[in-house]
Amino acid sequence: MAAEGGAPVRGQDDDRRAAAPAPRLDAADLGAELGARATLVQFSSAFCAPCRATRRVLGEVAGMVPGVVHIEIDAEDRLRLVRALGVLKTPTVLVLDADGRVVRRAVGQPRKADVIAALGEAV
Known part of the structure; x- marks a missing residue:
C-alpha cells in the first residue's frame, strides 16, 4: 500500500524538524475494539x-492473520473523524498497530499482497 503524508521533502528547511507523531486512535474513536496485533480501518x-x-480484501486478510481486525467506517456517519484524519476519498485504509497508531495509509482499492505487506509494519 502506498503511504501518504510521511517525512518532509529533502532539501527543505523541514529536515531539521521532527516528523509529526502518527495519529493514535482507540475504540471510542472507531466505535469498535482494536485488534490485539493490528487493525485495518476502512473509510467507505x-x-x-x-x-x-476493499471490504472483501480486508476481511479476508483479517481472517487470515491472528490478532488483526477489520473495522469499516461509513465516512458520512463519522464526518468529525473523517475531517480530523484528512480523509478526502473512499476507500481510504489506515493500518494501525496494537496501540492504535497509524503506521500506513492508502487511498483506493488495495491488493491483498499490499495489505499483508503493510501489516508487517504494524505487527
Whole structure:
C-alpha cells in the first residue's frame, strides 16, 4: 500500500524538524475494539464500488492473520473523524498497530499482497 503524508521533502528547511507523531486512535474513536496485533480501518461510502471490493480484501486478510481486525467506517456517519484524519476519498485504509497508531495509509482499492505487506509494519 502506498503511504501518504510521511517525512518532509529533502532539501527543505523541514529536515531539521521532527516528523509529526502518527495519529493514535482507540475504540471510542472507531466505535469498535482494536485488534490485539493490528487493525485495518476502512473509510467507505454507500455508493462506492471499490469500497465493496476493499471490504472483501480486508476481511479476508483479517481472517487470515491472528490478532488483526477489520473495522469499516461509513465516512458520512463519522464526518468529525473523517475531517480530523484528512480523509478526502473512499476507500481510504489506515493500518494501525496494537496501540492504535497509524503506521500506513492508502487511498483506493488495495491488493491483498499490499495489505499483508503493510501489516508487517504494524505487527
